[in-house]
Amino acid sequence: VNAPSLVTQSVLLADDAVRILDRRVFPFQRTWVTCRTYEDVAVAIEQMVTQSLGPLHAAAAGMVLAARAADRLPASSRVEYLAAAGARLVATRPTNNHIRDVITELLAGAHPDAAAMEQAATGLIERHQAGWRRLGTAAAALLRDGDTILTHCWAETYLTETVAAAQRDGKQLRALCTETRPYLQGARLTAESLAEMGVPTELITDGMAGHFLAGGEVSAFLSGADRVTMDGHVVNKIGTLPIAVCAHAFGVPFYPLVSGPDPQSPTAASVPIEERDGDEVLHCLGTRTASALVTGRYPAFDVTPPRFVSAVVTDRGAYSPYNLASYVDNSSRRAEAARQASSNPT
Amino acid sequence: VNAPSLVTQSVLLADDAVRILDRRVFPFQRTWVTCRTYEDVAVAIEQMVTQSLGPLHAAAAGMVLAARAADRLPASSRVEYLAAAGARLVATRPTNNHIRDVITELLAGAHPDAAAMEQAATGLIERHQAGWRRLGTAAAALLRDGDTILTHCWAETYLTETVAAAQRDGKQLRALCTETRPYLQGARLTAESLAEMGVPTELITDGMAGHFLAGGEVSAFLSGADRVTMDGHVVNKIGTLPIAVCAHAFGVPFYPLVSGPDPQSPTAASVPIEERDGDEVLHCLGTRTASALVTGRYPAFDVTPPRFVSAVVTDRGAYSPYNLASYVDNSSRRAEAARQASSNPT
Numbered sequence: 001v002n003a004p005s006l007v008t009q010s011v012l013l014a015d016d017a018v019r020i021l022d023r024r025v026f027p028f029q030r031t032w033v034t035c036r037t038y039e040d041v042a043v044a045i046e047q048m049v050t051q052s053l054g055p056l057h058a059a060a061a062g063m064v065l066a067a068r069a070a071d072r073l074p075a076s077s078r079v080e081y082l083a084a085a086g087a088r089l090v091a092t093r094p095t096n097n098h099i100r101d102v103i104t105e106l107l108a109g110a111h112p113d114a115a116a117m118e119q120a121a122t123g124l125i126e127r128h129q130a131g132w133r134r135l136g137t138a139a140a141a142l143l144r145d146g147d148t149i150l151t152h153c154w155a156e157t158y159l160t161e162t163v164a165a166a167q168r169d170g171k172q173l174r175a176l177c178t179e180t181r182p183y184l185q186g187a188r189l190t191a192e193s194l195a196e197m198g199v200p201t202e203l204i205t206d207g208m209a210g211h212f213l214a215g216g217e218v219s220a221f222l223s224g225a226d227r228v229t230m231d232g233h234v235v236n237k238i239g240t241l242p243i244a245v246c247a248h249a250f251g252v253p254f255y256p257l258v259s260g261p262d263p264q265s266p267t268a269a270s271v272p273i274e275e276r277d278g279d280e281v282l283h284c285l286g287t288r289t290a291s292a293l294v295t296g297r298y299p300a301f302d303v304t305p306p307r308f309v310s311a312v313v314t315d316r317g318a319y320s321p322y323n324l325a326s327y328v329d330n331s332s333r334r335a336e337a338a339r340q341a342s343s344n345p346t
Numbered sequence: 347v348n349a350p351s352l353v354t355q356s357v358l359l360a361d362d363a364v365r366i367l368d369r370r371v372f373p374f375q376r377t378w379v380t381c382r383t384y385e386d387v388a389v390a391i392e393q394m395v396t397q398s399l400g401p402l403h404a405a406a407a408g409m410v411l412a413a414r415a416a417d418r419l420p421a422s423s424r425v426e427y428l429a430a431a432g433a434r435l436v437a438t439r440p441t442n443n444h445i446r447d448v449i450t451e452l453l454a455g456a457h458p459d460a461a462a463m464e465q466a467a468t469g470l471i472e473r474h475q476a477g478w479r480r481l482g483t484a485a486a487a488l489l490r491d492g493d494t495i496l497t498h499c500w501a502e503t504y505l506t507e508t509v510a511a512a513q514r515d516g517k518q519l520r521a522l523c524t525e526t527r528p529y530l531q532g533a534r535l536t537a538e539s540l541a542e543m544g545v546p547t548e549l550i551t552d553g554m555a556g557h558f559l560a561g562g563e564v565s566a567f568l569s570g571a572d573r574v575t576m577d578g579h580v581v582n583k584i585g586t587l588p589i590a591v592c593a594h595a596f597g598v599p600f601y602p603l604v605s606g607p608d609p610q611s612p613t614a615a616s617v618p619i620e621e622r623d624g625d626e627v628l629h630c631l632g633t634r635t636a637s638a639l640v641t642g643r644y645p646a647f648d649v650t651p652p653r654f655v656s657a658v659v660t661d662r663g664a665y666s667p668y669n670l671a672s673y674v675d676n677s678s679r680r681a682e683a684a685r686q687a688s689s690n691p692t
Binding site: 027028152176177178179180181182184187188191192195196201202203204205206207208209210211212214238239240241242243245246249278281282284285286287288289290291293294295296297298299302303 | 374498523524553557586628635639
């Protein structure tokens with residue numbers, strides 16, 4: 001099984017720049033946006049050149065660009081410059097907590113020069129990749145051979161690792177993908193990538209999910225999550241909520257996939273929901289869909305309450321949305337065990 | 347208050363042809379498809395030149411074209427020719443019961459020539475228009491000044507009469523319209539027509555309905571219905587079901603608008619759900635949305651169970667979805683009263 005190109009070749013760190021695959025036109029065009037500064041990276045994230053887990057990769061690479069620029073500055077201004085770069089990148093998109101976490105981690109370390117920053121960024125990505133692989137294994141364990149999964153938007157490595165783990169276990173899956181308006185990530189990214197992985201893949205409009213959930217054709221609804229609060233609210237791409245509500249109404253499990261819940265978000269009220277330009281709703285692939293008499297609205301995310309969530313699948317396994325504290329408790333226990341192991345070598 | 351052009355000028359019966367406004371390109375182009383035979387009308391309906399209540403008008407006009415052609419045939423073949431025309435028109439789209447009802451009524455009368463058929467067709471339309479006006483009055487009675495209605499697809503005269511009745515009562519409404527993929531009737535027909543009527547109108551993608559229902563911004567969800575079964579299942583444009591399920595989950599009433607339930611459809615099992623070409627899902631306004639690796643699915647309608655329906659609003663008022671028999675009972679009583687009145691003149 002090969003990982004789809006969208007996952008393996010999406011954000012590339014070169015000596016002179018970061019190159020980001022332009023997901024706004026994929027798969028019809030495979031073009032790259034070249035970012036020579038962290039500001040270029042920030043603008044690319046804001047303009048949706050990349051999304052889903054793409055900004056996590058892009059933010060890490062953007063900090064390497066910032067560190068290279070900082071190497072050319074007086075040493076006294078290095079820390080301030082990197083902090084400003086990090087703040088700029090965090091400000092690009094407020095809802096997903098990945099960028100914040102990446103920047104926090106990379107700023108916390110010493111990283112005296114760009115080489116050290118690049119090493120830290122690479123290590124961070126590799127650690128996440130190992131976590132996504134564990135997440136995929138845990139999610140695949142919830143699926144059976146012959147299942148049809150329903151997807152919304154593009155859950156990136158969360159989804160491809162789930163499919164890869166299922167395939168390793170000899171489980172053949174089918175997929176129904178919502179197209180995911182207004183950017184059509186489901187049609188252009190998810191359907192394309194699953195088909196590349198050999199999964200029989202059918203595309204539906206966003207409004208069709210209810211019909212297929214009611215009809216008994218869907219085994220599970222899988223999505224990513226931009227943020228999961230400690231009280232079990234799943235913040236994800238707009239359109240996730242109605243599918244989750246229908247899945248619940250018709251007895252189909254909903255498994256949001258996310259590295260882990262966000263300890264800094266106790267409730268849904270603590271998550272800012274990004275409002276994008278409503279004009280984007282009035283177009284489809286650049287073609288205007290409504291006349292000038294009409295205005296558009298574009299909340300980019302919706303919030304699914306825990307009563308519609310079957311299990312949150314993380315890099316530590318599947319958790320009830322009502323028991324996410326145990327994810328963090330495990331984390332605390334591991335950190336404590338590691339601390340004791342290092343301070344009390346036996 | 348002016349009725350929007352899409353309602354007043356949609357199917358025009360001329361001496362030489364029926365002209366049908368091409369809703370596939372409205373409002374960006376206002377072009378007409380000329381149908382010189384009932385077969386032309388049938389093809390236009392199949393190809394979605396018109397939809398919602400458009401096929402009701404088109405089928406009635408198509409029978410006038412058939413009657414004109416029959417006037418040029420030997421009298422002995424007239425009945426057979428008209429029956430064949432009616433069967434062809436009924437076969438165009440199976441889910442909505444309006445075409446069937448129009449054809450049944452027009453074939454039941456004697457209508458010895460085209461002039462008589464045209465008179466019957468005109469009377470039928472006028473009777474329906476009066477019914478839609480009563481429906482609009484009944485639906486508007488469920489709304490309050492300042493309400494925001496959420497719409498899906500294009501509920502045609504059902505919706506415009508509701509808005510007109512509310513406006514007559516001094517109730518100002520706002521509207522959130524789903525765009526309604528894959529044909530974007532919500533963006534192109536509903537949003538346009540409501541804006542023409544002076545309703546502040548905002549467009550959202552189909553997946554956003556859940557967010558706005560959960561957020562408390564929507565007062566009521568209004569849709570048309572292609573068919574309502576006697577046991578309260580609402581068959582309507584694909585995408586209605588998830589909105590209805592969300593409306594129920596978040597305490598917003600769902601009022602499907604329809605002339606009346608179909609006495610010939612006791613349950614949802616008795617309604618054929620049209621499957622259209624999945625290729626239509628792979629395009630938006632003619633632009634391809636997914637690569638050739640992907641196939642599309644296109645069930646044209648979904649079925650909302652009565653537990654998600656607040657009231658079915660008909661030309662005789664609002665009915666519980668669990669008490670639609672009383673609509674037909676009223677009909678039987680009225681027919682009986684009319685029969686007795688005519689047979690026992692006092």
